[in-house]
Amino acid sequence: MNRSHLSWLVIGVLGFALPPWYGLPTSSSAPWPPSGLLASFGVAPWLLPIGLFLLLPAPFVIVRSRLAGLALIAAGIGGLGYLVAQGLAIGLRGWSQPLLADLFGPLATGQRGMGAGGLIVAVSLLFYLTLGLAARGAMKGDRFTTGAIGLVVAAIVVFVFWPVSTILSQAMVADPGQSAIVALAERLTARDIWSVGCVVSATRCGVFWNSILLAVLTGVLTTLLGLAFALIASRTGFRFKTGLRLLTVLPIITPPFVIGLAVILLFGRNGTVTQFMAEYFGLTATRYIYGLPGILLTQVLAFTPIAFLVLVGVVQGIAPAMEEAAQTLGAGRWQTFRRVTWPLMRPGLANAFLVGFIESLADFGNPLVMGGGYEVLSTKIFYAVVGAQNDPGRAAALGIVLLALCVGAFILQRTWVGKTSYTTVGGKGFSGTSAALPRVVKYAAYGTALPWALFTFLLYGLILFGGFVENWGRNNSITLRHYITAFGLDWGQNGLLWTGRAWNSLFTTIQIAAVSAPITAALGLLTAYLLVRQRFAGQSTFEFMTMLSFAIPGTVIGVSYILAFNTPPVELTGTAAILVICFVFRNMPVAIRAGVASMSQIDKSLDECALTLGATSAQSVRRVILPLLRPAVVASLVYAFVRAITSVSAVIFLVTARYDMATSYIVGRVEIGDFGLAIAYSSALIVLMGIGILFIQLVVGERRIGRRDPVQPAARPAEVTA
Amino acid sequence: MTRSHSKAGGVEFRNVSRRYGNVTAVDNVSFRVEPGTLVTLLGPSGCGKTTTLRMIAGLESASSGTILIGENDVTLLPATDRDVTMVFQSYALFPHMSVIDNVAFGLDVSGVGRAEREAKAREGLAMVGLAGYEARLPSELSGGQQQRVAVARALVLEPEVLLFDEPLSNLDAKLRRRMRDDIRELQQKLRLTSVYVTHDQEEALAVSDQIIVMNKAVIAQQGAPADLYLRPASRFVADFMGASNLVDATVVGRDGGRASVRLGEATVELADASAGVDDVSIAIRPQAIAVTRLADAPALPVSVRKATYLGSHMEYLLDSSVGELFVVDPHMVATVRAGESAFARFDPTGMAVVPRAG
Missing domain, CATH: 1.10.3720.10 (MetI-like)
Structure with missing residues (x-):
């Protein structure tokens, strides 16, 4: 029927016939692991139907039959379905489910993960399907579009949905003699997630409440600070606006825990501020910064720029005409702000809060560095997988809780806040000038945002400087030792040697x-x-x-x-x-x-x-x-x-x-x-x-x-x- | 500069519908566009005319029905594979390409060699009077020039069918008139099959061999410009074609193809389009009513609510026993003032009988 049908047919068949189906050689003696075709008549007879599906549309495509589209769709769906089914059903050591072994009898060998051949065949079958759909008139018959949709959907299903769904199944893996549902329920209701001990008694609260408390605080603080920055950037004659812009770039180029490091340099047990307080006020240097205060501080530092980016759009999106209208109707500055500007910003504020909330929940680096004894969901997941616990089931259950929280907030943000936004700017350019801020608001914004910005820049300065200090707080001599350890270069016999550990x-x-x-x-x-x-x-x-x-x-x-x-x-x-x-x-x-x-x-x-x-x-x-x-x-x-x-x-x-x-x-x-x-x-x-x-x-x-x-x-x- | 467009093919819609969820944008529409003619799809916004045009281009797919171009079924064919080009409302000139690259784009993507496509593009630009503008960017052209580039770009592919989607709506009134004549001249010279979408009835009358008036996803009426103008088949068409007065009337006598129609106190003799029904509506053009102080036999007594002096003519708003009447009266002697009583005289050539419903 056309060239693209034929070429994908050829690619699919060649992919089955030539490259190794499995990724890694099954035995080291085989120099070229068998292709799908060879394996079908050898170690993996269950691959044969895939070859048949690949060939199914060939006669229709070659004689340019009107049925070619249908044949491609059938081969695509059948082939992909079978490919996935056999892949999931047969694991490394034969059938992956005992039930299947009972049904079909035991298998002599299992199979490894798919390799080049498997990948090529899977992609060809996917395009069989999309080409077939295009030939039947889907997407106005556009092969590129159907193919693109197929590709993106398949990629997201395989690399986002499937892994996330394995979390669910992992959380259901049961101990012997326990049903899957009970196992899931037990893990999901574990005391260390939900306990409210810190309120009702002297014990610790569950990690869920820790995360929520942190996320709410971070969300509120970043939103307020972000608003202050946004108002300064778009509603005042502030002269150093480029500096504010720089502030928004910093968190993008900063690994998330780096701010935590800077905070430790100031407030850690050997931190400058801590030692200063100990020296002049006789306070004992402790690890007081580790825990909720430290995480909160670092998260607010890290995520305020994001809130600023969200809110600057909101503030600029408010048509000056509305504020001008309010003023012509006799409203003063404060009344305009209070009755017009603020209500118009409210959905944007909710949006900024939710963004901060989600970022805080998802953040891992800062709680890891600053957490101390204060556990949140993301770090607890980490410790459940690595280290002594190594309990994937528990990690999975914690993952489900965290996922539900984040996705819930995300859905809330997309549906509720997204719809109530007033600031969708139309195609027509707005003219007019924005109202000046009421004095109280203006000074409040300056009073909070500017010190905060200075503090942020100070921390970054410390980071750049800290690398040159021998041992911060204990031995403050200047050294290049850390850089040499990390990025050392040497001339060896064979030329340049990258001796640095980094x-x-x-x-x-x-x-x-x-x-x-x-x-x-x-x-x-x-x-x-x-x-x-x-x-x-x-x-x-x-x-x-x-x-x-x-x-x-x-x-x-x-x-x-x-x-x-x-x-x-x-x-x-x-x-x-x-x-x-x-x-x-x-x-x-x-x-x-x-x-x-x-x-x-x-x-x-x-x-x-x-x-x-x-x-x-x-x-x-x-x-x-x-x-x-x-x-x-x-x-x-x-x-x-x-x-x-x-x-x-x-x-x-x-x-x-x-x-x-x-x-x-x-x-x-x-x-x-x-x-x-x-x-x-x-x-x-x-x-x-x-x-x-x-x-x-x-x-x-x-x-x-x-x-x-x-x-x-x-x-x-x-x-x-x- | 005459080229024969022997490959110009017709367009045919057979029971074509286009649905978006619950909304039907085009409902079971059938029509034919004869090869070498220009047919206009005319109607208010939201009537389905643009969707119809886009289905010819292949930019929308039909939910049901069959679309033929040059006797071939193209219903399932994507836009790329259809031998149809289109002049867009926004011109859609590629802003990052020079004028000549814009015009040659279609030839380029269909694999025509550089020398040939440049020659053809130059020829196309010359045809629309833009020789010498090859190296400019679209942003360096005036609106009318951009429009011409868009036309040239659509022409050089020598398509079976050329589509125009409200091509003049971004031009000012004076330029619009000239471009409209140029487009019609080019279309007739090259014997191009063309489908033209507009909501401007004057533009439609000026350029078309046939007009298809659409309303609410269906064809309201189809015919030659004069047909539609003189013999609207429904109140909607009459109104849309500029007969803005629609009043109820009664047929009091029929004689051959003529009908005597009572209009309040007046009686008028008109072509009989009543299909035997006595209760009809009459569509009256504002120009078909004359306002006079003299009592006359078939005249309708009216009171003048508003009288506006516009130099070349008067505009009146009249109250009468059949309702409100809007009048454009070129008689500037003995004009009538607001508040006066007067008589309305009717000119049957500007009136048509239409069914009362619809």
């Missing part, structure tokens, strides 16, 4: 970030294209799915990945691939948002026009949309790259000695009290990424100068649904 993890980190960034950007922008430019059944579900991975805390992702990808059919634990995949799906939502935001500004008739001129969807994306989207492409690349370097929560579960990442290495240093090296390494990372971002902004900035008028701000084409 090089290994730094190179791994940069490599993995560099691999994952383009994939993240591509997948995110593709998804954005589907969301903005295409209309299909189930689109809102699709959008929700893609955004959901944003709400899943890193620790939950980390646990779910080691649970899901430790065994066939997808065996990835210990590889670099699992790190890359983890970053791709953790950071994709940001690429999606960047893409959605800038794509919405490109008139839809541009790509429709390209289509009517005979361009394929893929061509219109490449020739028309992508060139206009360059800033979003760069933004998502940068973000994906930087986040891959700074994130720690999911990574810490997935690293191995072979593939260690910078952040997990630093956390390891912190845990054994080697602050000097940790701080030196952290500041090196911050500087490295700061330079990277500056460089990219220079490139993007230059492009913006040469940028031509954006798309005609012409009237929107008559309603598409007219």
Whole structure:
């Protein structure tokens, strides 16, 4: 019928016939592990039906039958279904469920995780299905669009939904003689999660309440501070607004626990402030900062910029015309603020609160560094998996609780707050000037935000400085020792020797970030294209799915990945691939948002026009949309790259000695009290990424100068649904 | 500069519907566009005309029914594979490409070599009077020039069918008139099959061989411009074609193809479109009523509520026993003032009998 049908047919069949089906050789003597075809007649006869499914549409495609579409759909669904079923049913040592062994008799051998052959065949079968659907007229017969939807949905199902659902099944793994439901119920209702002991008696409260208390406090404080910053940035004549902008960049380039390190330098037992107080006021130096105060302080420091970013949009989104209207109706400054501006901001404030709430719950680095005895869900999950406990069932149960909290808050944010927002700016530009702030509000904003900003910059300064101090608080002499330990270079017999202890993890980190960034950007922008430019059944579900991975805390992702990808059919634990995949799906939502935001500004008739001129969807994306989207492409690349370097929560579960990442290495240093090296390494990372971002902004900035008028701000084409 | 568009094919809709959930945007619509003619889809916003156009282009898919272009069933064919081009309301010029690259884009993506596509693009630009503008960016052109580039870009592919989606709505009134004539001239010269969407009845009358008036997802009436203007089939069409007075009337006598219609105190003789029903409505153009102080046999007594002097003509708002009447009267001698009593005289050529319902 057409070339793409034929080429995927060929790819699928070749993928079955040539490359090794399984990832790793089953015995070291076989130089080239068997392909799916060979294995079908040897070690893995259960693979044979897959080959038949691959061949099923061939006659229809070759004779260009009208039934080719149906045949492709049938082969796609059947083949994928069978592929997944056999993958789940047959594990390393034969049947994965005793029930199956009873039904079909025992198997001599099992199977390992899928390899190149399996991957190629699975992708081919997926495209069989989407090509077939396109041939039957789905998505106006557009093969690119159906294929893209299929690809994104499949990727999200395999790498987000399936791992998360394995958490659930893991939490149900029962001790002998116990039913799965009872096991689940027991784990989910454990005392150390729900206990209210700290209120009613002298015992500890459950980790759930600890997390909630922390998240609420963080949410409220970051929202208030963020509001103060936002008001200063957009409603006053404050002169150092670029400084505020810098403040918003810092948390992006900072690994999450670094602020914690700085706080320790000030308030830890050997901290400057603590020692000062001990010396001049005779207070005993204690570890008072560890626990709730420390975590709260670091989280508010870390997440205030995010609240600021949310709220600055809200404040700027309030049409000055409304405030002007209030003033012409005789309202004074205070009345305008109180009766007009504030109510208009309220949904935005709720939104900022929820964002802070979610960030606090998901945060792992700060509670790990600052927690002391104060346990929250994310750290408790970590300790349930690593270390002495090693109880995946408990980790899974804790993960479910944390996931439910985050997703609940996320849904609340998306549905309730999203709908009550008044600040959706229309296409028409607003004119007029915003009302000046009432004096009380203005001084309150200055009074809180400016000291806080100074404090933040001070902490960053300490981080950069701290790496040069021998042993902070005890031996304050200046040294390069930490940098030499971390980044030492030597000339050996064979040339340059990377003797520093950090090089290994730094190179791994940069490599993995560099691999994952383009994939993240591509997948995110593709998804954005589907969301903005295409209309299909189930689109809102699709959008929700893609955004959901944003709400899943890193620790939950980390646990779910080691649970899901430790065994066939997808065996990835210990590889670099699992790190890359983890970053791709953790950071994709940001690429999606960047893409959605800038794509919405490109008139839809541009790509429709390209289509009517005979361009394929893929061509219109490449020739028309992508060139206009360059800033979003760069933004998502940068973000994906930087986040891959700074994130720690999911990574810490997935690293191995072979593939260690910078952040997990630093956390390891912190845990054994080697602050000097940790701080030196952290500041090196911050500087490295700061330079990277500056460089990219220079490139993007230059492009913006040469940028031509954006798309005609012409009237929107008559309603598409007219 | 005459090229024969021998490949111009017709368009046919057979019982085509388009539904979005519970909303039906186009409901069981059937029509034919003959090869080489220009057909206009006319109607208020939300009537389904744009959706119909986009279904011809392949930008929307039909929920049911069959779409044929040049006798081939294209219902399931994506926009890319249809030999149809479109001039968009927003022009949709690619802002990052020069004028010549815009015009050559369609040739480029269909694999035409550089030399040939540049030659054709230049020829297309010359055809719309934009030779010499090749290297400009769209943002450096005026609205009318951008419009011409959009037309040239759609033309150079020599499509079977050329579509226009409200192409003139972003131009000012004077330019609109000129562009409309240019488009019609080009279409006739190249014998292009064209479908044109607009909500402006004057524009539709000026450019079309046939007009399809749409209302609420269905075709209200189809015909040549004069047909629709003189013989509207329903109150909606009459109103939309500019006969803004719709009053109830009674048929009091029929004679061959003519009907005597009583309109309050007046009686008028009109072409009989009553289909045997006595209770009808009459659509009266504002220009078909003259206001006079003189009592006359078939005239209707009225009182003048409002009289506006507009230089070339008077506008009146009249109260009468059949209801309110809006009048555009070019007789500037002996004009009537607001508050006066007067008589309305009717000109049958500006009146039509339409069914009372609908």
